[in-house]
Amino acid sequence: MIDVKHIHKTFYVPGEVKALVDVSASIEPGEVVVVCGPSGSGKSTFLRCLNRLERADSGHIIIDGIDVLHPKTNINKVRAEVGMVFQSFNLFPHKTVFENIALAQHVVRKRSKKECAKKTAFLLDKVGISDKSAAYPDNLSGGQQQRVAIARALAMDPKVMLFDEPTSALDPEMIGEVLEVMKKLAQEGMTMVVVTHEMGFAREVADRIIFMDAGGIVEVGPPEHFFTNPEHERTKLFLNQIL
Amino acid sequence: MENTLKKPPIIRPPHYNLWVTVFVVFILLIIGSFYYSTQRIEYIWRWNRMPIYFAYLDIVKITSEIDGEVDDITLDGKDAHITVKGMGESETYTVPAKGVYVEDGELISPGDILATYEKWKPGLLIIGLWVTLELSLMATIFGVIIGVVGGLARISSNPAFRWTVMIYVELIRGSPLMVQIIIWYFVLGTVINDILSTYGLGRLSAFWYGVASLSCFAGAYVTEIVRAGIQSIHRGQTEAARSLGMTYAQSMRYIILPQALRSILPPLAGQFISLIKDSSLLGIIAIREVTKAAREAVTASLQPFELYIMLLLLYLVLTFSLSMFVQYLERRTAIK
Ligand SMILES: Nc1ncnc2c1ncn2[C@@H]1O[C@H](COP(=O)(O)OP(=O)(O)O)[C@@H](O)[C@H]1O
Numbered sequence: 001m002i003d004v005k006h007i008h009k010t011f012y013v014p015g016e017v018k019a020l021v022d023v024s025a026s027i028e029p030g031e032v033v034v035v036c037g038p039s040g041s042g043k044s045t046f047l048r049c050l051n052r053l054e055r056a057d058s059g060h061i062i063i064d065g066i067d068v069l070h071p072k073t074n075i076n077k078v079r080a081e082v083g084m085v086f087q088s089f090n091l092f093p094h095k096t097v098f099e100n101i102a103l104a105q106h107v108v109r110k111r112s113k114k115e116c117a118k119k120t121a122f123l124l125d126k127v128g129i130s131d132k133s134a135a136y137p138d139n140l141s142g143g144q145q146q147r148v149a150i151a152r153a154l155a156m157d158p159k160v161m162l163f164d165e166p167t168s169a170l171d172p173e174m175i176g177e178v179l180e181v182m183k184k185l186a187q188e189g190m191t192m193v194v195v196t197h198e199m200g201f202a203r204e205v206a207d208r209i210i211f212m213d214a215g216g217i218v219e220v221g222p223p224e225h226f227f228t229n230p231e232h233e234r235t236k237l238f239l240n241q242i243l
Numbered sequence: 244m245e246n247t248l249k250k251p252p253i254i255r256p257p258h259y260n261l262w263v264t265v266f267v268v269f270i271l272l273i274i275g276s277f278y279y280s281t282q283r284i285e286y287i288w289r290w291n292r293m294p295i296y297f298a299y300l301d302i303v304k305i306t307s308e309i310d311g312e313v314d315d316i317t318l319d320g321k322d323a324h325i326t327v328k329g330m331g332e333s334e335t336y337t338v339p340a341k342g343v344y345v346e347d348g349e350l351i352s353p354g355d356i357l358a359t360y361e362k363w364k365p366g367l368l369i370i371g372l373w374v375t376l377e378l379s380l381m382a383t384i385f386g387v388i389i390g391v392v393g394g395l396a397r398i399s400s401n402p403a404f405r406w407t408v409m410i411y412v413e414l415i416r417g418s419p420l421m422v423q424i425i426i427w428y429f430v431l432g433t434v435i436n437d438i439l440s441t442y443g444l445g446r447l448s449a450f451w452y453g454v455a456s457l458s459c460f461a462g463a464y465v466t467e468i469v470r471a472g473i474q475s476i477h478r479g480q481t482e483a484a485r486s487l488g489m490t491y492a493q494s495m496r497y498i499i500l501p502q503a504l505r506s507i508l509p510p511l512a513g514q515f516i517s518l519i520k521d522s523s524l525l526g527i528i529a530i531r532e533v534t535k536a537a538r539e540a541v542t543a544s545l546q547p548f549e550l551y552i553m554l555l556l557l558y559l560v561l562t563f564s565l566s567m568f569v570q571y572l573e574r575r576t577a578i579k
Pocket residue numbers: 011012013017018019037038039040041042043044045046
């Protein structure tokens with residue numbers, strides 16, 4: 001489903017920051033991959049390179065057979081197939097919850113108003129906030145906002161969902177409700193790449209865990225292996241710090 | 244328990260009423276001393292002559308076009324039909340019955356008055372005010388178009404767009420509007436009208452060069468306002484829109500610009516209030532906007548004080564109603 005080969009990404013800010021150094025990974029359809037690692041290790045950059053919010057300097061990214069980095073690729077088509085959920089929700093504050101979810105269906109997928117309404121109602125029910133359809137995002141709690149953001153991404157019927165620390169900006173009591181929605185999604189067979197520090201979620205839901213440090217992938221493995229028997233010193237150090 | 248809505252008590256500084264009185268006396272003193280000074284130089288105030296600059300009753304004359312004599316006058320309700328018969332030709336004029344000026348059988352030469360009637364006409368100031376409004380409205384529309392395009396080009400990653408707009412903005416903001424108007428009319432206007440006439444097209448009037456200079460001037464400021472408005476929207480908004488597969492244009496149209504509008508509106512209103520005031524400079528290229536009209540009225544009436552005070556009030560009415568309108572718009576676009 002996703003094939004990443006030897007990508008590099010350097011920021012010039014004005015000093016040189018090597019955010020990604022020779023990163024390769026492969027994600028199968030239906031797989032749930034959790035990416036973890038210390039802050040500044042390049043997790044967000046990796047995720048954002050996948051849908052070209054950041055453009056990798058070199059290497060190849062193939063999603064569902066399409067070469068993301070090829071100049072002739074229509075990136076908007078790719079992005080419509082790749083849902084993304086941000087740490088800070090990024091809902092559209094001037095639109096209602098309903099409009100947040102319906103807008104892109106209409107202007108990108110060209111669905112009729114009626115189809116949009118039906119799909120939106122279905123998704124609102126799925127993430128459990130049907131009663132907030134007419135509310136504006138600023139009037140919702142963080143957990144509700146993030147669930148709307150997930151519904152907004154799902155509305156495009158994406159083949160892959162990317163989550164960048166979806167619960168890091170939430171008050172502790174709201175983390176559960178968002179993880180619950182993500183868990184349900186994973187059970188339905190959605191392909192997911194999730195950057196998170198929620199190790200409980202990783203242990204329970206992930207098929208594989210990628211550990212990143214200093215712009216590179218240090219270790220990849222299934223949760224059992226990752227938590228009980230990590231190979232690398234840096235992975236052990238990281239696990240000691242957060243568990 | 245009874246829960247009546249009580250207004251919080253108004254806390255006033257000590258001697259509040261005293262200071263209110265001081266204020267009123269101060270204002271009256273200024274007006275009074277101004278009036279006294281005008282008396283000293285023996286200025287005669289004639290406010291009663293002012294209404295004609297707003298509207299006046301004109302006497303319209305209907306004149307004959309042919310030589311002959313009045314053959315027939317028939318009344319038809321409020322109208323009268325006067326038939327003038329000459330050698331081999333005959334004309335019938337329909338005029339208001341009250342204003343018939345001729346009798347049956349009267350000899351008529353071309354240009355003789357057959358009838359007159361009265362009609363309300365707008366005075367000089369009102370005509371000028373209308374021109375000012377037209378100028379400001381058109382410059383506002385073109386200024387917004389230039390500003391939105393300019394603002395988008397200014398934040399574009401394409402250096403050709405970005406630099407062109409940067410030069411444009413610096414050029415306009417760094418030079419006096421008066422000079423820009425002169426260049427538009429006497430330099431660009433001459434060239435453009437020359438080119439137009441070599442292709443057998445009509446000349447553009449001073450009015451259009453006035454609109455062009457004001458639009459360009461406002462456009463530069465609006466460009467900066469739009470740029471700042473767009474940049475005030477958090478990057479995450481664009482990223483969210485683009486990550487859903489929206490194109491750059493779609494994310495601008497549906498997500499960024501509607502949000503930017505709220506922060507753009509107040510400075511934009513200020514810009515257009517200045518535009519109304521700045522249009523008073525257009526008199527120098529012989530556009531008869533309201534300031535020029537007032538100056539003409541002064542030449543004719545020799546009543547400068549009344550006319551210029553009224554001119555001031557007219558501008559105040561325009562700018563004040565515009566700022567009221569914008570406040571209304573701001574309330575409407577506020578996020579619920
Ligand atoms: N847009 C950017 N401009 C400059 N530097 C950036 C940018 N995005 C990320 N970086 C830098 O790249 C490195 C990796 O960042 P990031 O991918 O956000 O890490 P993580 O998500 O793992 O915390 C950091 O040093 C960060 O400062």
